[in-house]
Amino acid sequence: MNNGHGVPRPVGGPIMTPVMKLCLALAGITALLLIYRFLVGLGPVTNMTDGHPWGLWIAFDVVTGTALACGGYAIALLIFVFNKGKYHPLVRSAILTSALGYTLGAIGVIIDLGRPWWTWKLPIFFWTWNLDSVQLEVALCIMLYTAVLWIEMAPVFMERWEQEDDKPKLQEFSRKWTPILMKAMPWLIALGIVLPTMHQSSLGSMILLAGPKLHPLWLTPWLPFFFLISCIAMGYGMVVLETMWSRTVYSRYRETSILTALSPAMVVVLLAWVGVRLFNVVATGKTAYLFNLDRFSILFWLEVLLFLVPAIILMLKPTRTDRDRGRLFMASGMMVTGGMLHRFTAYWFAYNPGEHWNLYFPSLFEIFVTVGLIAAEVAAFMYIIKKFPILTGRPSAALPT
Amino acid sequence: MNISRRGALKVAAFGAATAAGARKAEAREKKMAPPDATGMLYDATLCIGCKACVAACRDANDLELEESSTLYDDPVDLSANTCNIIKFYDGGGDGEGEVSFVKQQCMHCIDPACAAACMMGSFQKRQNGIVTWKPDRCIGCRYCQVACPFGIPKFEWNSPIPAMVKCQMCLAKAGTTKEGQLNEVGQPACTEVCPRKAVIYGPYEELKAEALRRIAENPDRYEDHVYGLEEAGGTQVLYLTAKGVPFAKLGLPELGPEPVPALPVGLQHTIYKGFVAPVAVYGIVAGLVWRTRRQHDAAGEEVGA
Numbered sequence: 001m002n003n004g005h006g007v008p009r010p011v012g013g014p015i016m017t018p019v020m021k022l023c024l025a026l027a028g029i030t031a032l033l034l035i036y037r038f039l040v041g042l043g044p045v046t047n048m049t050d051g052h053p054w055g056l057w058i059a060f061d062v063v064t065g066t067a068l069a070c071g072g073y074a075i076a077l078l079i080f081v082f083n084k085g086k087y088h089p090l091v092r093s094a095i096l097t098s099a100l101g102y103t104l105g106a107i108g109v110i111i112d113l114g115r116p117w118w119t120w121k122l123p124i125f126f127w128t129w130n131l132d133s134v135q136l137e138v139a140l141c142i143m144l145y146t147a148v149l150w151i152e153m154a155p156v157f158m159e160r161w162e163q164e165d166d167k168p169k170l171q172e173f174s175r176k177w178t179p180i181l182m183k184a185m186p187w188l189i190a191l192g193i194v195l196p197t198m199h200q201s202s203l204g205s206m207i208l209l210a211g212p213k214l215h216p217l218w219l220t221p222w223l224p225f226f227f228l229i230s231c232i233a234m235g236y237g238m239v240v241l242e243t244m245w246s247r248t249v250y251s252r253y254r255e256t257s258i259l260t261a262l263s264p265a266m267v268v269v270l271l272a273w274v275g276v277r278l279f280n281v282v283a284t285g286k287t288a289y290l291f292n293l294d295r296f297s298i299l300f301w302l303e304v305l306l307f308l309v310p311a312i313i314l315m316l317k318p319t320r321t322d323r324d325r326g327r328l329f330m331a332s333g334m335m336v337t338g339g340m341l342h343r344f345t346a347y348w349f350a351y352n353p354g355e356h357w358n359l360y361f362p363s364l365f366e367i368f369v370t371v372g373l374i375a376a377e378v379a380a381f382m383y384i385i386k387k388f389p390i391l392t393g394r395p396s397a398a399l400p401t
Numbered sequence: 402m403n404i405s406r407r408g409a410l411k412v413a414a415f416g417a418a419t420a421a422g423a424r425k426a427e428a429r430e431k432k433m434a435p436p437d438a439t440g441m442l443y444d445a446t447l448c449i450g451c452k453a454c455v456a457a458c459r460d461a462n463d464l465e466l467e468e469s470s471t472l473y474d475d476p477v478d479l480s481a482n483t484c485n486i487i488k489f490y491d492g493g494g495d496g497e498g499e500v501s502f503v504k505q506q507c508m509h510c511i512d513p514a515c516a517a518a519c520m521m522g523s524f525q526k527r528q529n530g531i532v533t534w535k536p537d538r539c540i541g542c543r544y545c546q547v548a549c550p551f552g553i554p555k556f557e558w559n560s561p562i563p564a565m566v567k568c569q570m571c572l573a574k575a576g577t578t579k580e581g582q583l584n585e586v587g588q589p590a591c592t593e594v595c596p597r598k599a600v601i602y603g604p605y606e607e608l609k610a611e612a613l614r615r616i617a618e619n620p621d622r623y624e625d626h627v628y629g630l631e632e633a634g635g636t637q638v639l640y641l642t643a644k645g646v647p648f649a650k651l652g653l654p655e656l657g658p659e660p661v662p663a664l665p666v667g668l669q670h671t672i673y674k675g676f677v678a679p680v681a682v683y684g685i686v687a688g689l690v691w692r693t694r695r696q697h698d699a700a701g702e703e704v705g706a
Binding site: 043 | 520
């Protein structure tokens with residue numbers, strides 16, 4: 001694979017593009033809004049209530065955002081299983097996207113917490129840990145995994161710092177730590193597979209504590225299984241979309257054969273989701289809910305379709321033309337949407353605290369903060385790929401997929 | 402890159418292993434009220450809706466008046482300023498028993514979902530089985546609110562330093578006597594002031610017996626059911642209602658005997674029993690990654706995450 005486009009290189013070019021300026025402006029306004037949020041509390045700025053104590057920031061930034069950031073996990077897992085751990089050029093950008101996505105999720109939590117100043121106790125005061133709390137496991141895992149992702153990224157940064165002769169301290173630091181990190185890498189990679197397996201499935205177990213408030217179609221002990229599968233589908237889908245994005249925006253024609261090659265695995269994963277989902281509903285005598293024609297049955301069927309249709313698309317016979325890429329794009333878009341819908345539904349649409357509570361819809365403030373966080377993430381991504389060796393592929397004339 | 406059928410099976414097996422817990426989630430041991438448990442019994446047939454308990458609760462717990470009620474105290478629902486409330490149910494019919502009052506406050510569950518949710522144990526069953534909240538380990542995540550099937554814990558939405566607020570049977574306020582009772586007069590503010598003894602405080606077992614005794618003596622007066630004996634694994638606050646006024650009409654949710662934490666906590670403790678599975682998976686994955694890396698090193702290739 002060392003024929004030129006397997007080697008990651010910085011994209012280069014000007015940093016302050018119009019898109020970058022827009023992202024920074026949005027992020028900056030969000031920072032100001034957040035000062036206000038911490039001065040007045042959550043009530044005046046959000047539409048959350050005692051009936052709907054979790055809103056967009058939990059349902060999107062944390063529960064969905066971290067799954068969208070599962071590219072690193074999905075690729076690590078799939079490559080590990082199918083490719084025997086062989087280095088692949090897609091890995092660096094996938095890990096970077098994951099690190100940024102999880103960081104965004106963590107910031108989202110801090111914004112949402114009523115009393116974030118005690119959060120530091122969580123990883124330290126182990127004698128207070130309530131082992132019955134599924135959320136405890138999720139919180140600790142996400143903290144640890146975010147750290148692991150940045151440590152996995154560290155060699156990439158140090159690769160560049162090693163060449164910075166005008167910053168001798170940084171250079172020395174990088175030279176000293178790179179070999180140590182490379183030695184530790186297998187142990188970190190294994191953590192990078194085990195931790196998301198744990199907390200992405202536990203995000204499913206976590207909402208089961210809502211018990212009778214959760215619609216029966218989502219109140220199932222299989223929810224952790226559905227959540228785990230959906231994060232793999234979403235992670236894979238995001239890597240595909242991200243690859244196509246950098247192809248279009250940065251003209252980086254990258255080795256994507258692995259994504260096509262992994263599609264049979266995704267078919268298995270997606271069909272397992274659909275099969276277990278349907279079988280579970282029938283086996284637990286909840287079939288009647290499927291044909292109520294209320295919003296829950298519609299949401300359910302929409303979920304199933306968004307997992308089933310991409311599986312069918314991926315099963316189509318390859319044409320070995322550009323059409324294959326279009327199919328992969330479509331299937332990935334649907335997987336990502338399906339996973340998002342499944343998570344939104346479990347944490348939002350299917351959560352009913354009682355008839356006397358109005359349905360929750362996020363305030364403009366909540367939406368703006370989420371948009372601002374995403375903008376900050378995009379800005380950081382653009383900066384890092386321009387400065388550091390992340391993307392592979394040659395910015396040159398069209399190469400075959 | 403050759404994708405084998407076996408490879409696809411490996412992914413399936415991976416998912417299945419994680420899901421195995423779903424099939425055989427262990428039945429969680431049923432929790433019983435602690436021996437020193439105390440509680441409250443509210444008899445809707447005795448309550449006249451005077452709301453003396455609402456005012457007394459506010460005084461005893463230093464709760465501010467509701468913002469909407471500047472002239473007099475007239476809260477419409479439980480909130481961060483109202484831990485105890487009397488609501489009026491009007492069935493609309495002309496017949497007897499079609500109207501009723503109902504008191505709402507924390508049910509002090511035997512297996513409380515808020516305590517199962519709480520990461521560092523801010524919510525816990527403490528003395529007398531009373532569920533209380535301590536501020537020093539609460540990070541304000543509001544998982545307790547998601548968990549509580551009765552919608553009891555309330556969050557101070559309009560404060561930059563919010564607390565979780567709910568009935569603590571005046572325990573946090575009052576200090577206890579050596580008899581294990583609550584304040585000077587030995588009970589929470591609401592039961593202390595009730596002029597009709599519609600709500601009474603006492604040892605849990607005695608209250609259970611008393612509730613059953615009232616139904617047995619006056620079967621025509623009461624619905625033949627004590628709310629809280631079975632609901633959600635049992636609650637230390639018990640309710641009696643008038644014949645013809647089902648509990649559901651009074652805003653008490655219809656809940657099975659299964660405690661709300663049973664499913665997720667049972668599931669979690671099955672998957673993570675002894676933390677064996679994560680450690681084993683970690684060991685296997687790390688070993689395999691390490692081995693492939695050595696093979697690639699020998700072949701002069703780079704291995705990445």
